[in-house]
Amino acid sequence: MAGVEMRHTARLVLENGVVFTGVGFGAEGESFGEVVFNTGMTGYQEVLTDPSYCGQIVTMTYPLIGNYGVNVDDVESRRPYVHGFVVREFSEMDSHFQSVGTLESYLKSHGIIGIAGIDTRRLTKIIRVHGTLRGVLTTKDTPTEALVAQLQAPLPRDQITRVTTPTVYRCPGEGRRVVAMDFGMKSGVVRSLLARGCDVIVVPAQTSAEEILAWRPHGVMLSNGPGDPEDAPYAVETVRQLLGKVPVFGICLGLQLMALACGARTVKMRFGHRGVNHPVKDLRTGRVAITSQNHGYMVDPASLPGTDLELTHVNQNDGTVEGLVHRRYPAFCVQYHPEARPGPDDSDGLFDEFMQLMDAVQEGRWIPRAEAD
Structure with missing residues (x-):
């Protein structure tokens, strides 16, 4: 970070009173959010533009960020949605043949505050011990005590309404017609469907089952x-009405909404799963995939008995629920990201499973798991 002495000071203040002082980059001002960490070594532009990070101040655990700049191919939504960006060191130079600008200019143009030069390892350990914390990034002189007081108030909820598409749009294809409910959808999901020839209609989160x-x-x-997911009861009700009427495939929040629609419960995790190296075991085959993940809530496994949901995938690190299938209806879901942007493509075949499920239902070949056993 050349020219540090010319830069403004920034602070990250946590709700428990811990303060990190560093170098500001990007925009100036004040921004509140939930402080989380991501363990990916690459993919910072995909992280910035992943709508699932809306309302969150993201800490990157990899020490050097920004060296390949930003480009037009790696965005996952219309704009970045993070409420702040925390790094150990950022590169003021961009060095990549696709780069169209630096990370700092990108953050500044979108009004996102960044802080560098802090001990991100210490911050990550605090989050791991105490759980996800509310925080504020500021380049102002607001007294720390005043910021901590403001952080005692709950943060805004139902972030879905802030990131969903405002209108229906279509990505035409000649194959199977898929309606995608946009709860904060990454572009990689649409790309994965289009790669299989699907005719994709993307609809706002509050679209009714009848309209779909x-x-x-x-x-x-x-x-x-x-x-x-419990902040979106309208989505839960829509999913409940869709089950049994049409094949359904859910990703991440989609899994949680399906679980709630079937009578299971969701709970907040201590610090969530955010990274690109999470091992997940498919209980049906015994195969382990390395997956990309970004979620702070999970399905409570104790709530699955008594529902029509069957556990199909588990996280090898902590045993949490990573996949479910409906025993009576053509529907399945995973907690991780098979579109893998960024990340490995081990689980890309789940989109092929969705294609096969739609074909089986269309041709009358699909058999409910409850009858097959």
Whole structure:
């Protein structure tokens, strides 16, 4: 970081009173959010533009960020949604043949505050011990005591309404018609469907089941998205009405919404899963995939008995729920990101499973798991 002496000071203040002082980059001002960490070594532009990070101040654990700049191909939504960006060191130079600008200029143009030069390892350990914390990034002279007082108030909820598409739009294809419910969907989901020839109709999060079924889809995609799934009862009710009417595939938040629609419970995790190296075991095959993940809530496994949901995938690190299938209806879901932007493509085949499920239902070959056993 050349020219540090010419830069403004920034502070990250946590709700427990811990203060990190460093160098500000990007925009100036004050921004509140939930402080989380991501363990990915690459993919900072995908992280910045992943709508699931809406309302969060993201800490990157990899020490050097920004060296390949930003480009037009790696964005996952219309704009970045993070409420702040925390790094150990950022590169003022961009060195990549696709780069169209530096990370700092990108953050500044979108009004996002960044802080560098702090001990991100210490910050990550605090979050791991105490759990996710509310925090504020500031370049102002607001007294720390005043900021800590403001952080005692709850943060805004239902982030889905801030990131969903405002209108229906279509990405035409000649194959199976899929209606994608946009709860904060990454562009990678649409790209994965288009790569399989699907005719994709993307609809706002509050679209009703009746409106979705009017498109006569072969299947419905429940996308990823930010926040607590219990803050979106409208989406839970829509999913409940869709189950049994059309094949359904849910990703991340989509899994949580499907679980709630089937009578299971969701709970907040201490610090969540955010990174690109999470091992997940498929209980059906015994195969372990390395997955990309970004979620702070999970399905309570103790709530699954008594529902029509069957556990299909588990996290190898902590045993948490990573995949479910409905025993009576053509529907399945995973907690991780098979579109893998950024990350490995071990689980890309789940989109092929969705294609096969739609075809089986269309051709009358699908058999409920409850009958197959």
